[in-house]
Every structure is written in structure tokens, then in C-alpha cells.
Amino acid sequence: MFSFSKFYSASTLQEAYDELLKNKKNIILGGTSYLRMENTNYNTAIDLSNLSLSYIREEDNFIHIGAMTSFRDVEVSPIINNLFSGVLSSSVEHIIGVQFRNNVTVGATVFSKYGFSDLIPALLAMETTVVLFNEGEISLEDYLAREGKTRDILVEIKIRKVEGKGSFQSIRKSKTDYAITNTAVTKSQDGFRVAVGVRPSKAVLAYKAMEILNSADEINEDIINEACEALNEIKYSSNMRGTGEYRAAVSKVLVKKAIMEVL
Numbered sequence: 001m002f003s004f005s006k007f008y009s010a011s012t013l014q015e016a017y018d019e020l021l022k023n024k025k026n027i028i029l030g031g032t033s034y035l036r037m038e039n040t041n042y043n044t045a046i047d048l049s050n051l052s053l054s055y056i057r058e059e060d061n062f063i064h065i066g067a068m069t070s071f072r073d074v075e076v077s078p079i080i081n082n083l084f085s086g087v088l089s090s091s092v093e094h095i096i097g098v099q100f101r102n103n104v105t106v107g108a109t110v111f112s113k114y115g116f117s118d119l120i121p122a123l124l125a126m127e128t129t130v131v132l133f134n135e136g137e138i139s140l141e142d143y144l145a146r147e148g149k150t151r152d153i154l155v156e157i158k159i160r161k162v163e164g165k166g167s168f169q170s171i172r173k174s175k176t177d178y179a180i181t182n183t184a185v186t187k188s189q190d191g192f193r194v195a196v197g198v199r200p201s202k203a204v205l206a207y208k209a210m211e212i213l214n215s216a217d218e219i220n221e222d223i224i225n226e227a228c229e230a231l232n233e234i235k236y237s238s239n240m241r242g243t244g245e246y247r248a249a250v251s252k253v254l255v256k257k258a259i260m261e262v263l
């Protein structure tokens with residue numbers, strides 16, 4: 001279990017950020033599910049609960065999801081369920097159980113770039129922007145491509161509103177385990193986006209597969225197979241849940257299934 005010496009309930013984001021920078025051992029609290037698995041002693045734990053960061057809002061061109069929004073809120077939101085066939089809801093609805101999903105937060109998950117995440121590939125398959133308090137806006141793609149974490153606070157994510165279909169697919173050894181690998185595919189007027197997660201490192205876009213799909217005059221089984229073969233560009237590796245070779249093989253099957261679902 002993690003511990004901390006002081007608890008700081010921030011009244012503004014500026015206060016939270018100033019407090020974060022005061023000491024390397026100060027941390028932001030999300031739902032604390034992941035922090036509770038650590039054995040680290042922190043200095044000040046900064047709580048964002050009073051900053052009204054739990055929301056899902058639909059505006060003209062974007063859907064805004066606040067950092068403190070829970071996975072459960074994402075799962076049941078009509079706004080999210082209407083977006084790309086509810087691909088984001090599908091990505092989280094099987095994670096552990098309702099009580100757990102009521103607690104874990106979108107902000108902590110995206111900020112931490114967890115390689116095992118089910119949420120992140122689904123966000124990557126849509127056009128998602130990360131809004132950081134100090135740094136401002138950055139595309140999720142660029143944010144994930146960066147190594148390490150900055151000392152900042154994730155305020156919200158923004159998903160560009162586009163009409164389209166989406167599919168999330170994953171494989172796991174048991175229902176409540178982390179995925180061995182996963183994928184999310186979307187298709188809209190802008191074309192296909194194919195994201196692959198749990199490689200087991202951070203999720204990436206499958207650029208070659210997208211190029212094949214997006215330049216084809218017609219999507220048929222040959223084109224889909226060609227796109228799936230192009231997943232060889234992605235680096236998969238091994239951990240206790242599966243080998244890199246197994247992940248690479250299964251990923252092709254999951255991506256094919258997801259493409260067929262969005263046609």
C-alpha cells in the first residue's frame with residue numbers, strides 16, 4: 001500500500017500544479033486503484049476531487065472527458081455510446097467489475113500511458129487530444145510517442161466528433177486479467193484508424209495497415225489480409241502473459257475481426 005505524509009485538497013488547478021512542483025515526491029491522486037498497488041512513500045498527495053473534473057460534455061466539434069471521470073461513467077454515457085459504435089465503452093466494460101470501474105479515472109490512465117491499457121487504444125483509434133495544465137494541448141499519438149512522463153496535470157481529453165463505426169477487440173487468459181493484446185479500429189469519412197495495444201508496451205497506430213486500407217479502391221478480403229500482414233511493422237515483445245510471436249499472430253486475427261465489424 002502506498003502512503004503519504006500530507007493530504008492537499010486543491011481549490012484550483014494552479015494550486016494543484018504549484019503543489020506538485022514543490023517536491024519530487026508530491027503526487028496527483030486519481031482514483032488511487034493503481035497507486036494502492038505500490039509500496040511507495042510520498043510526500044504530499046494532491047486531490048483534484050473539488051475541481052469539477054468529472055464530466056463528459058459534447059460540444060460543437062469535440063467530446064470533452066474530464067480527468068476525474070470514471071471508467072463507469074465512460075461505459076454508460078449515451079454520448080460515448082453514440083460515438084464510433086460505442087468503441088470506448090466496449091474497451092472498458094469488461095475491466096474487473098463495476099465497483100472498480102466506478103473508481104478508476106480516465107486522467108490517471110491516459111497520463112500514465114499504461115501499456116496494458118484497454119482505454120488508450122480505443123482513444124487512439126479516434127482523434128484524441130490530451131489537455132495538460134502546463135503544456136497545453138498535444139495529440140494522444142504524439143503524447144504516447146514521447147518517452148517518460150512530465151511533471152504536469154492532465155485536465156481533460158478531447159475526442160473529435162466524427163460519424164463512423166468502431167470496434168474494440170482483446171484477448172485475455174481469464175475475464176479479469178490484463179489483456180494479452182488488444183486492438184481498436186475505426187472507420188469514418190476520414191478513413192480507417194487502426195490502433196494496437198498491449199504489445200505489451202504502449203499502444204501505437206498501425207500506419208502501414210492504415211495506408212493499405214485507406215488507399216484501396218475497394219475493401220475486400222485480400223486488402224484486409226494485406227493490411228493485417230502489414231502489422232509486421234509493429235514491435236511485439238514477451239512477458240508473463242504471452243510471447244511476442246503469439247501477440248503478433250493473434251493481433252492479425254483481432255485486427256481482421258475489427259475491420260470486418262466496421263465495414
Ligand SMILES: Cc1cc2nc3c(=O)[nH]c(=O)nc-3n(C[C@H](O)[C@H](O)[C@H](O)COP(=O)(O)OP(=O)(O)OC[C@H]3O[C@@H](n4cnc5c(N)ncnc54)[C@H](O)[C@@H]3O)c2cc1C
Binds near residue numbers: 105109112114176
Ligand atoms: C488490479 C488492477 C487491474 C487492472 N486491470 C486493468 C485492465 O484489465 N485493463 C485496463 O485497461 N486497465 C486496468 N487497470 C488500470 C486501471 O484501469 C487504471 O488505468 C489505473 O488504475 C489508473 O487509474 P487510477 O484512477 O486508479 O489512478 P491512480 O492510481 O490514482 O494514479 C495513477 C498515476 O496517475 C497519476 N495521476 C492521476 N491523475 C492524474 C492527472 N489528472 N494528471 C496527472 N497525473 C495523474 C498518479 O499520480 C499516479 O502516478 C487495472 C488496475 C488495477 C489496480
